[in-house]
Amino acid sequence: MLTLDLFVNAIVAGILLGGFLAAVSLGISIVFGYLDIVNIAHPAFVVLGSYAVYILNSTFGIDPLLAGIAMAAPFYLLGILIYRFYYAFFERHGAESLRGLVFFFGILFLVEVGLNITYGVDYRMVNAFYLGKSIEIGLVGIPYRLLIPFVAGVAMIFIVYLYLSKTFYGMAIQGVAQDSLAARLMGADPIKIKSVAFGMGMATASVAGALLIMISPIEPSMGREYIGRVFAIAVLGGMGSVVGTLVAAVLLGIAESLTSTFYSPSMAPAVSFGILLLVLAIRPSGIFGR
Amino acid sequence: MKKAALLILAVTVISGGLLLTAYIENQYFYFSTYIVLQYIILATAWNILGGYTGYVNFGTGAYFGLGAYTAGYLITNFNLPLPWLIVAGGTSSAVLGLAIGYLTLRLKGVYFSIATLAMSIVIATLIINTPALGGAKGMYILRPKEVSFFSNYMELLFATMVIIAVFTVALAWFIENSWFGRGLAAIRDDEVAAACNGVPVLRLKVLSATTSGALMGIAGAPYPYYISYMEPLSTISLDMAVNSLAMPLIGGTGSWIGPVLGAILLSTTQQVATVTISSEYNLLIVGILLVGFVILAPNGLVGLFQSLLKRRTD
Numbered sequence: 001m002l003t004l005d006l007f008v009n010a011i012v013a014g015i016l017l018g019g020f021l022a023a024v025s026l027g028i029s030i031v032f033g034y035l036d037i038v039n040i041a042h043p044a045f046v047v048l049g050s051y052a053v054y055i056l057n058s059t060f061g062i063d064p065l066l067a068g069i070a071m072a073a074p075f076y077l078l079g080i081l082i083y084r085f086y087y088a089f090f091e092r093h094g095a096e097s098l099r100g101l102v103f104f105f106g107i108l109f110l111v112e113v114g115l116n117i118t119y120g121v122d123y124r125m126v127n128a129f130y131l132g133k134s135i136e137i138g139l140v141g142i143p144y145r146l147l148i149p150f151v152a153g154v155a156m157i158f159i160v161y162l163y164l165s166k167t168f169y170g171m172a173i174q175g176v177a178q179d180s181l182a183a184r185l186m187g188a189d190p191i192k193i194k195s196v197a198f199g200m201g202m203a204t205a206s207v208a209g210a211l212l213i214m215i216s217p218i219e220p221s222m223g224r225e226y227i228g229r230v231f232a233i234a235v236l237g238g239m240g241s242v243v244g245t246l247v248a249a250v251l252l253g254i255a256e257s258l259t260s261t262f263y264s265p266s267m268a269p270a271v272s273f274g275i276l277l278l279v280l281a282i283r284p285s286g287i288f289g290r
Numbered sequence: 291m292k293k294a295a296l297l298i299l300a301v302t303v304i305s306g307g308l309l310l311t312a313y314i315e316n317q318y319f320y321f322s323t324y325i326v327l328q329y330i331i332l333a334t335a336w337n338i339l340g341g342y343t344g345y346v347n348f349g350t351g352a353y354f355g356l357g358a359y360t361a362g363y364l365i366t367n368f369n370l371p372l373p374w375l376i377v378a379g380g381t382s383s384a385v386l387g388l389a390i391g392y393l394t395l396r397l398k399g400v401y402f403s404i405a406t407l408a409m410s411i412v413i414a415t416l417i418i419n420t421p422a423l424g425g426a427k428g429m430y431i432l433r434p435k436e437v438s439f440f441s442n443y444m445e446l447l448f449a450t451m452v453i454i455a456v457f458t459v460a461l462a463w464f465i466e467n468s469w470f471g472r473g474l475a476a477i478r479d480d481e482v483a484a485a486c487n488g489v490p491v492l493r494l495k496v497l498s499a500t501t502s503g504a505l506m507g508i509a510g511a512p513y514p515y516y517i518s519y520m521e522p523l524s525t526i527s528l529d530m531a532v533n534s535l536a537m538p539l540i541g542g543t544g545s546w547i548g549p550v551l552g553a554i555l556l557s558t559t560q561q562v563a564t565v566t567i568s569s570e571y572n573l574l575i576v577g578i579l580l581v582g583f584v585i586l587a588p589n590g591l592v593g594l595f596q597s598l599l600k601r602r603t604d
Contacts, residue, residue: 038400089585099584101346101400102539106581109532113573224528228408235401266426270415273408280405281396 005139010261011254012140018253019150020215022157022246023208024226025233027201030160033240034177035194037086038101041108042205043223043230048111049075049209050218051119057126064126065152068210072203079202080195082107087191108223115220123217131214149211154246156207160200161242173197177240225269232276296463300456307452311445320448322561324516327451328509329557331458332530333537333549335505338462340535341543342471343498344478345394349406350534352413353383353503355526357510359417362429362520372450372512379511380504386413387503391496398481407531414526428521431514447512458505462546465501474498506534529573533557536580542592551591 024046031039049071056067090100134143164170172193175183180190212218233252237244252275256268314320332350339345357379364370364378390406397405418426433443440446465471473494476484485491514520533556541552556576563572587594 038404040404099588101403102535103581103584105348105532105535106577106584109528109573110577110581113570113577117570117574221528224411228411231404231408235404264419266418267415270412270419273412273415276408277405277412280401280408281393 006261008139009141010257012142013146013261014254014257015250016142016146016150016253017257018250019153019246020146020208020211020249021153021229021233021253022249023149023153023204023211025230025237025245025249026157026160026242027204027208028230028234029237029240029242029245030204031198031201032234033238034173034197035083036177037083037104037198039104039198039201040101040227041104041111042201043226044108044111045075045202045205045223046208046212046226047115047218047220047223049206050213050222051115051124051209052206053210053213054124054126054218057128061127063128064210064214065128065148068207071206071209075206076199076203079199082202083195083198084191086198087194112220112223119220121219121221123219124213125217126213128214145214149214152207152211156204157242157246160204163200164242169193169196228269228273228276232272232279235276236279296460300460303456304453308449311440311449317442317444320444324444324448324451325561326554326557327448327455328513329533329537329553330455330550331451331509332506332534333541333553334455334458334462334546335502335509336534337538337543337546337549338465338474338505339498339502341538341548342465342474342478343495345495345499346403346535347390347406347502348403348531348535349390349410350506351526351528351530352406352410353386353506354510354513354530355410355417355522356386356413357383357507358513358520358525359423359510360507361511362431362514363423365431365514366429372446372515376450376454376508376511380508383507383510384500384504386507387500388496390503391499394495394499395492410526410531414522417522417526423522424520426522428519429514431518431520433515433518443515447516450512454508458508459546459550461501461505462549466546470494470497532573532580533560533576536576536583538590540579540583540590542590544589545592548590548592555591 024043027042027045028039031037031042049068052071052074053064053067056062056071057064062070086100086103090103130144130148132145134141135147136142162170164174172183172188173196175186176188176190176193176197183193184190212222229252233245233248236251237246237248252272255271255275259265259271260268311320332354335353336347336350339347360382361375361379364375370378386409390409393405394402417423423429437443437446440449465474473484473489476487476489477491477494481491510525513525537552537556538549539552540556541550542548556579559575560572563569563575583590589596
C-alpha cells in the first residue's frame with residue numbers, strides 16, 4: 001500500500017513537472033524546429049527570466065506569475081534584437097550553424113557569469129501567499145508550487161499552439177520554416193517573420209523563468225541542468241511540434257520523478273541525458289517528428 | 291628541412307622545461323604553468339576532432355574527468371606510478387572517444403554537439419553516484435613523498451606536462467601533414483563528397499575522435515596529484531569545455547599553432563586575472579573573447595595574421 005501510495009504520488013508529481021518542463025522547452029522547440037537555430041543559451045535566458053521575476057517580486061511585491069508575463073514583452077524585444085544580430089553576423093553569410101552554436105554557447109556562458117557577478121551564487125526565491133499550500137485528493141497531495149507552473153505551462157503551450165495554427169503570423173512562421181524561398185516569393189519577409197518567432201521563443205523564457213523560481217530557489221548556473229532536459233524534450237517531441245513538446249515533457253517528467261522517488265534524486269539528471277542520448281542515437285526525428 | 295627544424299624545436303622546449311626546474315624556486319610558477327600546459331594539451335586535442343574534422347565537442351570535461359578519475363582510482367587503490375596512470379587514463383578516455391566516434395554515424399552537426407554535452411553530464415552524474423570514486427564527497431590523493439631527479443613532486447608534474455604537451459602538439463602537426471589530416475579536412479569540408487572520393491570516412495572519424503579523447507584523458511591523468519582533492523562538479527566542468535573550445539577558436543582552428551597560441555594567451559590571461567581581479571571575471575573574459583572572435587574573426591588569430599600578411603604582399 002505504501003509503495004502504491006508512493007507510486008501514484010510520483011506519477012502525479014511527474015506529470016506536474018512535465019507541464020513545467022514543457023514551458024521551459026517550448027522556446028527551444030520553436031526556435032530549433034522552425035528557424036533551425038540551436039539556441040543553446042535558452043536555459044540561461046530562462047534563469048535570467050527568473051532573476052527578473054525575483055527582482056519584481058522582492059522589490060515591488062508583484063505576483064511571480066504576473067511578473068513573468070509582464071517581463072515577456074521586454075524578452076520578446078530582446079529576442080528580436082538577438083535574432084537580428086545573429087542574422088547579420090551568421091545567417092546572412094550562410095555561416096554554418098556550428099559557428100552559430102558556438103556563439104550561443106558563449107552567450108550562455110556570459111549570461112551565467114553576468115548573473116554570478118551581479119547577484120552572487122546565493123539561492124534566490126520568490127514569495128506569494130499560495131506557494132506554501134497544497135491540496136489533498138485521496139492518496140495524492142498536490143502542492144500549489146507544482147500545480148500552478150503545470151497549469152500555466154500547459155496554458156502557454158495551448159496559446160502558442162493556437163497562435164501557430166490559427167493566426168496569420170503563426171502560419172507565416174510555419175511557411176517560412178517549410179520553405180523560406182517560397183515564402184519570399186509570396187511577398188513575405190522571412191527576416192521579419194523569423195524575428196517574430198525568435199522573439200516569441202524568448203518571451204516563453206520569461207514565463208518559464210517565473211515558473212522555475214516558483215518550483216525551487218534558483219542560482220545563476222542552474223540553467224545547465226536544464227540544457228539536457230530541454231533538448232531531450234525538443235528532440236523527443238519532434239522539432240517544432242508544440243503538442244509533441246508537451247507529451248515528451250510529461251514522459252520525461254514521469255521518468256525523472258520515478259527515478260528520484262525509487263532510486264535517488266542525484267541520478268535524475270542522468271535519466272534525461274540518457275534518454276536524450278538514446279533518442280539521438282536511435283530516432284533523431286523524435287516521436288512526433290515529420 | 292621543416293621536419294628537422296620542428297624536431298629541434300620540440301627537443302629544445304622539452305630540455306628547456308627540464309632545465310627550468312633546476313633554476314626556478316618559486317612553486318607558484320609551476321602551479322600556474324601546469325594549467326597553461328594542461329590547456330595546450332586540451333585545446334590541441336579538441337582541435338583534432340573539432341578543428342580538423344569539424345565535429346564540435348562540448349564534452350571535454352568528460353574525457354578529462356574520466357582520465358583523472360581513472361588515475362585517482364588507481365592511485366588510491368593500487369598506488370600505481372605516474373606513467374601507468376597516464377597510460378590508463380589515456381586508454382579509458384580513448385574507449386569513450388571510440389564510442390563517441392561511432393556516434394558520428396548517426397549524429398551530425400549540432401546533434402553531435404548536444405550529444406557530447408549530454409554525455410559529459412551523464413558521466414558526471416555516474417561519478418557522483420559511485421562511492422568507489424568518492425561520489426559527491428570527492429576523493430583525497432596524497433602525493434608520493436619521495437621524488438627522484440626533481441626537488442619536489444610539483445616540479446616532476448610540471449616536467450611531465452611539458453613532455454606530454456610537446457608530444458601532443460607534435461602529434462597534431464603530424465596528423466595535419468599526413469594523409470590522415472588531409473582525409474579529415476575532406477570530411478570537414480564535405481562528408482558525402484569525401485566518401486564518394488574514396489576517403490574511408492567512418493574509420494578516419496573514429497580514429498580522430500579516439501585520438502582526441504585519448505589525449506584529453508592523458509591530460510587528466512596527472513591531475514589528481516596536482517589538485518590533491520578531486521570532486522566531480524569541478525573536475526567535469528562546463529568551464530573546461532568552454533575553455534578548450536574557445537582556445538582553438540581564438541587561436542585559429544586550421545593548424546597546430548592556433549590552439550597552442552590560443553591556449554597560451556587565454557590561460558595566461560586567466561591565471562593573471564584570477565590572481566589580480568577574481569575568478570569570476572576571468573570566465574567573463576573568456577566568454578567575451580569567445581563571442582567576439584566567433585563574430586569578428588572566425589579564423590582566429592592565425593587567420594587575422596594571415597590576412598594581414600596577404601594585404602601587405604598585395
